Amino acid sequence: MVSLAPVIQRNCKLNCLKTAGCCSLLLQCANVEHINGNKYGDFLQELGTTYCLEDVEMGWGFCPIRIEDLVPSFSKVRKMKIGLGTSLAENVLCALPMICPFLESLILRFQVISDRVVRRLLESATNLQVLCLHYCLGSLTSFSFQTKAPALRVLRLHWVTSWLTNDDLTILTENCNLAELSLSGCKLLDSSSQDIISSGWPNLALLHLEVCLTAVLIMTIE
Template identity: 45%
Template sequence: MTTNKGSRLQGCPAADTVKEEQGLPAAHRRKKPEGKVVMVMVAVVVVAAWKCVRQVTTTSSVLDKSLLVVCADAMSLLRLMSHMLIVKSLCLRGTFLDDNATNSFMGSSLERLDVSETVVSGVALARIIRRNPGLKCIKIRDSKNLCHLGGRALAYGSEGENVYVEIGRTCKLEDVEFGWGLSSLLLDDLGPALTSVKHVSVGLGASLSQHALMLLPTVCPLLESVILTFQVISDCIVKTIVESLRQLRVLGLCHCLGDLSPLGVHISMPNLRKLRLERVIPWMTNDDLVILTQNCTSLIELSLSGCRQLNSDSQRTISCGWPGLISLCLEDCGEVTSNGVSFLFDCKAIEDLLLRHSGRGIQRNFIAAATAKMPMLRKVALDLCDACEGGFESPSYADRCFLSTVTIARCKQQKCAFELQTLEGCRRPVHKESIVMEWNSRGLRTTVVKERLQQMER
C-alpha cells in the first residue's frame, strides 16, 4: 500500500485513518504465519527426500550459506533436524523444539547453537553439546525445562547429566546466554569453558549469588559485554565488574533487584559503548545523568527505563554529553518529553529512536521533523500517550529519507488490582496494540499487532 500524502495517526490507530474496528483491506494485511520460522546458517545442508522439503533437496548442493524453512509443527521440525548433518550455526529460538527433535539431530560440526525459548531439556541438550566440542556460542535463555532434570538419566549413562556441567567439560566458548538451571554451585563446573568468553548474558531463571557475580571478571577475564536480567545486584557487584573489566564495551542491567545507589553508576567507564539501565535506577535525577555523561564519554547506544525523576532538561544533557549517539531509548522516564522534543534533534547520528511514556508533549509533526533533522534515522517507536495533539502524522514516501520502520503503541486504561472498594479505583495505562508501518521499495505496509514491540537489539 503506497501513500503519497502524509497520513495522521489519531487516538484510534491510523495510517491513512486505519482503525481497529474497520481493519485494513484484506489485500494489504500481513498474514500471520502458521508456524515458526527457523533460520539455519549452514556450511553444507544434506536433506533426504521428504515431502515438505522436496523442492529444496533438488538444489541443496548450492545452499552452502543459508536455508530458510517454515516448520508448521513439532513433527515437521523433527523431520528437518533428522536430515541436517554438517551444520555450523543453528538457531531454533522460539520454535517447537523438544527432546524428540533434539535427539534426531546427528550433526557434529556446530559452532553456534541457539535454543532459547524452547522446551528442550538439559538431558537432550547435553547430548548435542557432547557431540559438538567445537561450539563457541551457546544461547539457552528462557528454556525452563533445563532446570527440570529430576534425576533423569541419559540413555547411554548411569547418571543424570547437567547441561552446564557438560558445557564446562566440552566447550571453549566466546558468547553465552544462560538462564534457567544456572546456579552459583555450577559456576566452578562452567569455569573451564568460560575463560575465553567475551559476551555473557544471564537472564530469568538463573540464580547467581553476589559472590558468584563478583567472580565473573575472574572466571571470564576477557569479557567485553555483560547483560544481567532479573538478578540481584549491588554497588559492589557493579563496581567490581566495571573496574576489573577495563575492556568492557557493553553493560546492561535490566529489571534487577537489590540495593543499587547512585554510587553504583558514578564510576568511570571511558571505554563503554553501549549502556542499558532498565528499571534499576528509579532515583536517577538530571544531576546523576550529567555525571553519567562525564563518566561514559564514548557511548553510542543508551537505553534508560523507569527513571521517573528526569525532566525536559535531560534532553540537553543527552545531546551535549553524547552527540554521537546512534541508538536512544527513553521509556517511562518522567517528564523528558513533556515540553516537546527539541534538543534531541542535535544527535544527528541517531538511527534508532524510542520515546515512550516520558511526557505528553511530543508534537504531531514529530516524525517528519525527526527525519528532516536526523538524516540517519531508520527506526522510530512512539506511544500515543505522549502525543500532545492526540496523534502523529506519518511522513510521505518521498520525504521519509532513510526511515524504514515506525512503531506507534496505543494503551488502554486498566484498573489497579489492589483498588479499595470504597474508593474509585486508580487506573494506569497498559499496552493494547502496536501499529507498525514499514517502507520498502514497493511502498508502505501497515500492520496492527497486539504484541508489545520492544526496540530491536542491535
C-alpha cells in the same frame, strides 16, 4: 529429553550456547547418575572440557548449576546473558571480570545486584562495551556509576534506576563515552536532561527514554 552432555561431547568446537526456558534440557530420561553429588555431573564434565564458548545465555535450564563449576569453559566468553530462572550470587557477579576476562557484553535480567557488583564490573571488566540491567532487584544507588568506564559504549538501565537525577546523568557523561543510551522509569529527570545528554554524549546513535516524565515529551516533540 536426553541431557545436553552428548551434544557437547560431539561438538568440541561449540562456541555459542543459549538455553532459556528449557527446564528439562539438562536432565536424562531415567536413572540419572549423580557425579560429585550433582545430577548434572555429565553435563558439567563435558562443558568443562569445552574452551571455545564465546556466547552464553542462561535461563531456567541452568537454574541448579553453579557458575563456579563452569569457570574453565567460560574463560573465552565475550557475550553473556543471564535471565529469569538463573540466579547468580553477588560474589559470582563480582568475579565475572576474572571468570570471563574477555567479556564485552553483559545482560542481566531479574538478577539481584548491588553497587559493589556494578562498580566491580565497570572497574575490572576492561573490555566491557555493553551493560544492560533489566528489572533487577537490590540496593542500587548513584554510587554504582561514580567510576570511569572508558570502554563502555552501550548502557541500558530498565526500571533499575528510579533515583536517577540530572546530577547523576552528568556524572555518567563524565565517566563513559556512550553511543547508545536507554533509560526506563527515571521519573526524576526533567527538561534539563536533554541538554545534559546532547552535550555529554554528542555521538549518540540511539537514545531511548521511557517513562522519564518531561524528558520523554521533549525528545518526542523535537
